[in-house]
Amino acid sequence: MYISYIQLANMLNIKKNEIIFLSSDVSLIAYHEIENNSNFDGNIFLNIITEKIGDNGTLILPVYNWGFCKGLPFNYSTTPGKTGYIGNVALKRNDFIRTKHPIYSFVVWGKDKDILYNLNNTNSFGKGTVFQYLIDNQATNIAINVPFNHHYTMCHHVEDYLGVFYRYNKYFKSKYIDEKGCILQRTASMTVRHLELDIGGDASELYNDFLEKGIAYEQQIGSYTISYINIAKSIPIIEYDILYNNAIKQIQINNITAYNIRKDNNMYNIVKNLFSINRSLSGNGNRYTLNYLKENYLGELNIKEYSIKDNPETFDWNTPYEWNINDAYIEDENGNKIVDFKNNNLHILGYSEPVDITIPFSELDKHLYSLENDIDAIPYTTSYYKKRWGFCITHRQREELRKNPDKLYHVVIDSSYNENGSITYGELIINGYEDDEILISTYICHPSMANDNLSGIAAAVAAAKYIYALPERKYTYRIIFIPETIGALIYLKENIEHLKKYTKAGFVLSCIGDDGDYSCVHTPYNNTYTDKIVTHVLKHITDKPKEYSFLERGSDERQFCAPLVNLPVCTLSRTKFGKFKEYHTSNDNLDFVTEIGLGGGLNYIQQCINILENNEYYKIKTVGEPQLGKYGLYPTISQKGSADYTRNLTNIIAYLNGSNSILDIAELLNMHFNSVLNIINKLKENNLIDKCEK
Numbered sequence: 001m002y003i004s005y006i007q008l009a010n011m012l013n014i015k016k017n018e019i020i021f022l023s024s025d026v027s028l029i030a031y032h033e034i035e036n037n038s039n040f041d042g043n044i045f046l047n048i049i050t051e052k053i054g055d056n057g058t059l060i061l062p063v064y065n066w067g068f069c070k071g072l073p074f075n076y077s078t079t080p081g082k083t084g085y086i087g088n089v090a091l092k093r094n095d096f097i098r099t100k101h102p103i104y105s106f107v108v109w110g111k112d113k114d115i116l117y118n119l120n121n122t123n124s125f126g127k128g129t130v131f132q133y134l135i136d137n138q139a140t141n142i143a144i145n146v147p148f149n150h151h152y153t154m155c156h157h158v159e160d161y162l163g164v165f166y167r168y169n170k171y172f173k174s175k176y177i178d179e180k181g182c183i184l185q186r187t188a189s190m191t192v193r194h195l196e197l198d199i200g201g202d203a204s205e206l207y208n209d210f211l212e213k214g215i216a217y218e219q220q221i222g223s224y225t226i227s228y229i230n231i232a233k234s235i236p237i238i239e240y241d242i243l244y245n246n247a248i249k250q251i252q253i254n255n256i257t258a259y260n261i262r263k264d265n266n267m268y269n270i271v272k273n274l275f276s277i278n279r280s281l282s283g284n285g286n287r288y289t290l291n292y293l294k295e296n297y298l299g300e301l302n303i304k305e306y307s308i309k310d311n312p313e314t315f316d317w318n319t320p321y322e323w324n325i326n327d328a329y330i331e332d333e334n335g336n337k338i339v340d341f342k343n344n345n346l347h348i349l350g351y352s353e354p355v356d357i358t359i360p361f362s363e364l365d366k367h368l369y370s371l372e373n374d375i376d377a378i379p380y381t382t383s384y385y386k387k388r389w390g391f392c393i394t395h396r397q398r399e400e401l402r403k404n405p406d407k408l409y410h411v412v413i414d415s416s417y418n419e420n421g422s423i424t425y426g427e428l429i430i431n432g433y434e435d436d437e438i439l440i441s442t443y444i445c446h447p448s449m450a451n452d453n454l455s456g457i458a459a460a461v462a463a464a465k466y467i468y469a470l471p472e473r474k475y476t477y478r479i480i481f482i483p484e485t486i487g488a489l490i491y492l493k494e495n496i497e498h499l500k501k502y503t504k505a506g507f508v509l510s511c512i513g514d515d516g517d518y519s520c521v522h523t524p525y526n527n528t529y530t531d532k533i534v535t536h537v538l539k540h541i542t543d544k545p546k547e548y549s550f551l552e553r554g555s556d557e558r559q560f561c562a563p564l565v566n567l568p569v570c571t572l573s574r575t576k577f578g579k580f581k582e583y584h585t586s587n588d589n590l591d592f593v594t595e596i597g598l599g600g601g602l603n604y605i606q607q608c609i610n611i612l613e614n615n616e617y618y619k620i621k622t623v624g625e626p627q628l629g630k631y632g633l634y635p636t637i638s639q640k641g642s643a644d645y646t647r648n649l650t651n652i653i654a655y656l657n658g659s660n661s662i663l664d665i666a667e668l669l670n671m672h673f674n675s676v677l678n679i680i681n682k683l684k685e686n687n688l689i690d691k692c693e694k
């Protein structure tokens with residue numbers, strides 16, 4: 001059945017005022033027109049579409065051209081798009097305007113054309129680009145006869161802002177002839193794939209996911225297939241796919257069977273299921289938390305009790321008594337509970353002493369804690385080492401109560417201290433074939449906050465699962481779940497000589513489940529093996545790494561890096577403690593931590609472990625350079641990027657003198673560790689290198 005292009009255009013599902021991003025391959029349509037003694041007229045085709053959209057809608061067509069990456073000049077007025085005939089028709093029209101990026105430019109009609117023209121992004125895919133606009137403005141992607149793999153650039157946008165490690169930012173500089181004909185030199189950047197990584201390219205599963213979830217649908221018009229995608233709704237699915245699939249595939253390339261997060265993602269569930277438990281330095285909430293982990297995830301977790309009676313002091317610190325709390329509330333004269341610990345356990349000042357009194361508000365006010373600059377948040381406050389009692393409430397509520405200073409309130413805190421009790425912590429040891437150990441530490445003393453630090457607990461569990469799944473383990477992993485500060489001191493008291501002798505590297509996991517940037521706190525001199533690994537991973541996982549010096553410490557790196565301890569321990573975070581506004585308040589809740597945030601945090605840890613497990617020293621066997629062609633190591637087909645590949649290969653060989661580790665070489669050549677590792681594996685297969693002891 002012959003459908004004319006005019007009928008086709010009229011049948012497209014386009015609503016008035018829509019923002020349409022149109023990808024098309026019209027060659028088949030044009031061919032059918034010729035068969036039927038007609039002619040495809042791109043202008044008429046565009047007129048029908050713009051008519052349907054109307055003046056309050058916007059039509060965007062891609063006119064990408066990659067010549068700029070090869071050093072060719074970009075001419076705003078004359079450089080054609082390489083992404084379909086229709087875009088080039090639009091380029092010639094006065095009612096369309098072209099955006100300015102020399103690689104990823106678009107030609108735009110309608111309401112928002114000036115907004116898009118005024119974008120001055122130098123990067124190709126990330127924030128501030130047209131791709132971001134398409135998401136923010138609920139655009140629909142319509143693809144006419146173009147397979148998903150070939151047109152859905154949104155995937156690169158997501159990879160770009162997530163900062164996946166199999167892509168890196170590359171800068172291109174060339175001549176740029178602007179709309180006035182002025183010749184300029186411009187730089188544009190684009191994240192490109194590490195070619196030697198060979199990350200899977202089949203996105204059909206992702207597209208099927210869109211179809212299944214109703215985010216995309218197809219329309220069949222004659223022999224033409226039209227696909228419609230809700231761009232904004234597709235983004236979380238792409239994020240999920242990238243973090244839980246592609247990143248994991250990458251690790252499998254290096255012969256490591258990764259923990260399959262996508263099918264067995266328990267991290268968010270751990271945070272959710274433990275959120276309401278009241279944890280502190282000690283007590284039954286901590287026992288519950290550790291037992292929950294042991295029963296559900298880590299059968300080999302050893303739950304230990306540190307007797308307070310036997311250890312009244314822990315190094316220079318008095319060991320606090322075990323504290324438990326059953327109930328706490330403030331009620332008014334009518335018996336209405338106006339503050340109730342059962343609604344949110346942040347309401348109680350941690351380690352409060354028991355009380356049962358009736359007092360006027362003016363007295364009670366002295367025992368209240370609130371945040372003047374965040375009036376709807378409940379602060380997290382503790383008093384571990386001085387006996388007090390108190391409640392934490394929103395500042396809004398406190399101001400309201402202050403209006404009646406003489407009103408009487410009944411205050412009850414049903415808590416207890418036990419000098420015969422203990423401080424509970426968890427320890428999991430996963431053995432490797434070497435004596436050296438990796439320490440992973442996280443803290444269990446915070447109640448009802450998701451990022452600080454249920455995210456650390458979830459990440460430590462997921463890291464343990466990953467370590468268990470390694471087919472071969474070089475190091476022994478010592479994963480500990482301890483109350484912050486006193487728990488670290490207790491653990492040191494019991495293990496310091498062993499830790500000092502065997503700890504090769506160590507990590508404190510803190511605030512590692514939000515969507516913010518990746519960050520770390522370095523050791524005091526930023527000179528340990530751990531520092532070097534973390535710096536490398538950060539550089540490749542994000543273009544905005546935040547590396548904090550030891551002067552900004554705050555978690556258990558304080559104890560592990562103290563002068564007489566001196567362990568190589570860095571703290572890993574997404575947004576570091578104290579650097580997000582939800583920190584230590586009731587707003588650090590189950591919305592603040594996300595599955596994607598946690599997945600990224602785990603990826604950060606996995607990459608550190610991957611380096612630890614694979615970083616070795618090798619020496620080239622040949623005197624002079626090896627003749628690579630003999631081993632089939634020169635690419636036989638010259639394809640895009642093959643020159644880069646050969647250059648990387650010969651550069652790596654140039655540094656294989658036995659005293660540079662794989663990580664050293666990756667740093668020297670500014671390559672991702674895995675990129676170097678892959679080439680090392682090829683050289684190893686060809687018997688061109690020897691492993692050296694160092």
Ligand code: ZN
Nearest residue numbers: 446452577584
């Ligand atoms: Zn904290």
